[in-house]
Amino acid sequence: xxxxxxxxxxxxxxxxxxxxxxxxxxxxxxxxxxxxxxxxxxxxxxxxxxxxxxxxxxxxxxxxxxxxxxxxxxxxxxxxxxxxxxxxxxxxxxxxxxxxxxxxxxxxxxxxxxxxxxxxxxxxxxxxxxxxxxxxxxxxxxxxxxxxxxxxxxxxxxxxxxxxxxxxxxxxxxxxxxxxxxxxxxxxxxxxxxxxxxxxxxxxxxxxxxxxxxxxxxxxxxxxxxxxxxxxxxxxxxxxxxxxxxxxxxxxxxxxxxxxxxxxxxxxxxxxxxxxxxxxxxxxxxxxxxxxxxxxxxxxxxxxxxxxxxxxxxxxxxxxxxxxxxxxxxxxxxxxxxxxxxxxxxxxxxxxxxxxxxxxxxxxxxxxxxxxxxxxxxxxxxxxxxxxxxxxxxxxxxxxxxxxxxxxxxxxxxxxxxxxxxxxxxxxxxxxx
Amino acid sequence: xxxxxxxxxxxxxxxxxxxxxxxxxxxxxxxxxxxxxxxxxxxxxxxxxxxxxxxxxxxxxxxxxxxxxxxxxxxxxxxxxxxxxxxxxxxxxxxxxxxxxxxxxxxxxxxxxxxxxxxxxxxxxxxxxxxxxxxxxxxxxxxxxxxxxxxxxxxxxxxxxxxxxxxxxxxxxxxxxxxxxxxxxxxxxxxxxxxxxxxxxxxxxxxxxxxxxxxxxxxxxxxxxxxxxxxxxxxxxxxxxxxxxxxxxxxxxxxxxxxxxxxxxxxxxxxxxxxxxxxxxxxxxxx
Numbered sequence: 001x002x003x004x005x006x007x008x009x010x011x012x013x014x015x016x017x018x019x020x021x022x023x024x025x026x027x028x029x030x031x032x033x034x035x036x037x038x039x040x041x042x043x044x045x046x047x048x049x050x051x052x053x054x055x056x057x058x059x060x061x062x063x064x065x066x067x068x069x070x071x072x073x074x075x076x077x078x079x080x081x082x083x084x085x086x087x088x089x090x091x092x093x094x095x096x097x098x099x100x101x102x103x104x105x106x107x108x109x110x111x112x113x114x115x116x117x118x119x120x121x122x123x124x125x126x127x128x129x130x131x132x133x134x135x136x137x138x139x140x141x142x143x144x145x146x147x148x149x150x151x152x153x154x155x156x157x158x159x160x161x162x163x164x165x166x167x168x169x170x171x172x173x174x175x176x177x178x179x180x181x182x183x184x185x186x187x188x189x190x191x192x193x194x195x196x197x198x199x200x201x202x203x204x205x206x207x208x209x210x211x212x213x214x215x216x217x218x219x220x221x222x223x224x225x226x227x228x229x230x231x232x233x234x235x236x237x238x239x240x241x242x243x244x245x246x247x248x249x250x251x252x253x254x255x256x257x258x259x260x261x262x263x264x265x266x267x268x269x270x271x272x273x274x275x276x277x278x279x280x281x282x283x284x285x286x287x288x289x290x291x292x293x294x295x296x297x298x299x300x301x302x303x304x305x306x307x308x309x310x311x312x313x314x315x316x317x318x319x320x321x322x323x324x325x326x327x328x329x330x331x332x333x334x335x336x337x338x339x340x341x342x343x344x345x346x347x348x349x350x351x352x353x354x355x356x357x358x359x360x361x362x363x364x365x366x367x368x369x370x371x372x373x374x375x376x377x378x379x380x381x382x383x384x385x386x387x388x389x390x391x392x393x394x395x396x397x398x399x400x401x402x403x404x405x406x407x408x409x410x411x412x413x414x415x416x417x418x419x420x421x422x423x424x425x426x427x428x429x430x431x432x433x
Numbered sequence: 434x435x436x437x438x439x440x441x442x443x444x445x446x447x448x449x450x451x452x453x454x455x456x457x458x459x460x461x462x463x464x465x466x467x468x469x470x471x472x473x474x475x476x477x478x479x480x481x482x483x484x485x486x487x488x489x490x491x492x493x494x495x496x497x498x499x500x501x502x503x504x505x506x507x508x509x510x511x512x513x514x515x516x517x518x519x520x521x522x523x524x525x526x527x528x529x530x531x532x533x534x535x536x537x538x539x540x541x542x543x544x545x546x547x548x549x550x551x552x553x554x555x556x557x558x559x560x561x562x563x564x565x566x567x568x569x570x571x572x573x574x575x576x577x578x579x580x581x582x583x584x585x586x587x588x589x590x591x592x593x594x595x596x597x598x599x600x601x602x603x604x605x606x607x608x609x610x611x612x613x614x615x616x617x618x619x620x621x622x623x624x625x626x627x628x629x630x631x632x633x634x635x636x637x638x639x640x641x642x643x644x645x646x647x648x649x650x651x652x653x654x655x656x657x658x659x660x661x662x663x664x665x666x667x668x669x670x671x672x673x674x675x676x677x678x679x680x681x682x683x684x685x686x687x688x689x690x691x692x693x694x695x696x697x698x699x700x701x702x703x704x705x706x707x708x709x710x711x712x713x714x715x716x717x718x719x720x
Contacts, residue, residue: 080682087475087684105475105684206581212668214683255669262585262667269664272554277563278584420474424683425488431671431679432497 609643
């Protein structure tokens with residue numbers, strides 16, 4: 001424990017040095033660009049930020065409070081509860097974060113504030129995934145599913161409809177993103193897995209699992225069915241009713257034949273399925289793969305022919321701030337700018353998530369950490385997560401390589417289909433089968 | 434100043450009446466209202482819409498869901514009744530000391546000594562392919578390869594129901610049995626009744642209320658459960674409560690509300706029937 005603590009301190013010193021060179025206000029406590037009376041006045045403001053387990057935690061909250069001078073109160077909620085709260089009591093929230101599977105719920109609701117681009121400091125440093133709808137090299141990415149560009153801009157300041165082309169109003173500031181793929185137990189599979197089609201292959205009957213749900217499980221299954229040549233789709237991220245029917249019928253057939261071992265609901269379940277050997281191949285989230293590995297069990301995250309399934313998390317402010325107390329709104333914007341300014345991004349980057357402003361991270365992360373997490377370089381020393389656990393030994397390489405090797409081949413994004421109502425109805429039939 | 438008895442009784446009843454109205458009646462009324470509405474993306478569209486009920490009454494899904502849950506109820510009820518009765522019988526009529534009775538009853542509650550999530554997780558190392566049961570079966574040469582259906586199947590769901598709910602059946606039955614006067618049992622023995630005759634002709638008729646109360650616990654618990662069935666079947670078994678949860682997770686409140694209304698009616702019918710068969714109130718008044 002103590003050893004890790006000293007490590008943390010020395011790392012912070014490194015950070016501080018780096019921060020000083022780039023002139024970022026990490027841990028300095030200075031509020032930039034505001035007169036002193038503002039700092040005095042904002043002292044009593046409390047901002048309520050609700051978010052997921054990945055985006056809200058005591059360490060980050062503590063640092064935010066130290067840096068900003070007003071109070072950030074974070075609450076961690078599961079996605080269903082969070083969206084429900086935003087839909088029913090948006091006035092009890094100032095800032096919220098959510099992923100692409102929720103973006104379909106905010107249109108024409110008047111819940112979220114249109115964030116003027118000019119009020120967000122780091123837009124010009126944000127990866128083009130969000131700003132242009134392309135990869136870093138300018139190539140456009142797959143538009144199947146809820147691609148980032150589909151819900152990044154409001155058409156106008158009324159914040160009712162999304163715009164595919166850039167406007168002056170952001171739906172949210174991009175916080176983190178990643179690409180998911182299949183996790184595999186290399187010691188238990190009979191042959192090398194290179195395609196999603198193995199999910200529906202009889203070689204793995206009874207030993208595969210999917211996420212339980214229509215936003216992640218269904219697109220994963222669709223990619224697998226298409227790869228196996230069992231289905232063709234116009235857009236598997238937004239299926240027609242006929243496509244939904246065919247997909248569910250095929251899945252029911254597979255289920256009755258005993259293809260699936262389980263459908264997992266949460267992170268822990270997916271880790272357990274893999275660690276216990278109940279499942280040898282399944283759709284997984286990156287941190288779950290890491291978690292299996294930290295238990296000393298081999299687990300790989302595979303780059304596959306059909307590409308990965310991408311996702312992102314936005315942070316957004318609530319509409320009631322615009323008509324309310326100006327000071328509170330200023331504080332919220334200040335906090336949202338803080339979110340991507342350094343500490344928070346470094347914190348989640350060291351758990352394997354990607355920051356929307358990687359260059360800013362590079363300036364503030366330990367070169368070994370940045371090299372391992374972002375650049376596909378072999379670790380020069382042990383890789384330690386923010387909780388002090390050794391994740392990888394020196395010499396280790398990250399699965400799938402550098403940021404753009406991993407993120408540069410998205411086949412589909414997490415979905416929320418137009419036919420969601422019909423899909424959920426048919427998904428019920430599937431579970432019942 | 435004196436209050437008329439009539440006013441007094443109104444006053445006495447009013448706190449509970451208020452709670453019932455505020456916390457049961459009004460929410461229930463809202464659920465019923467919502468069940469007749471249309472819905473879009475995470476929004477309720479306040480127009481009269483029969484589709485939620487039409488789907489329930491016309492679809493194979495409803496039939497499948499209720500067949501599944503009734504099958505669960507019948508199996509779990511039978512097993513917990515047998516277990517509950519035999520354990521209670523042993524505790525009340527064969528264990529002489531109150532001390533040991535209390536100890537044994539405590540032992541029945543062991544499954545509840547830990548948190549629900551830990552209880553859920555601990556089934557995997559026991560029932561999984563690599564689990565203890567499979568390892569034992571393989572070591573004994575009973576099977577050649579691990580049995581898959583021990584976990585993430587209907588079997589594992591039922592097993593956990595029995596594990597969790599036996600106490601709910603045992604308690605009321607033991608309670609009823611404890612109220613039977615030893616003199617009655619003694620009288621039966623004096624008349625030359627065998628133990629079996631005593632059980633069938635004296636004890637069972639006298640503990641009917643206990644069985645009814647236990648049955649209500651079992652039926653409402655299995656009917657209302659979405660968590661155990663999802664976790665232990667690996668989301669591969671769907672029940673009415675599970676279906677409601679799926680819809681709530683997709684923010685589709687009107688169909689979830691309609692399914693809840695139907696489920697409430699069915700549960701009330703079952704419980705009402707049971708209460709007609711057995712007069713629980715009289716039972717509770719008995720010492």
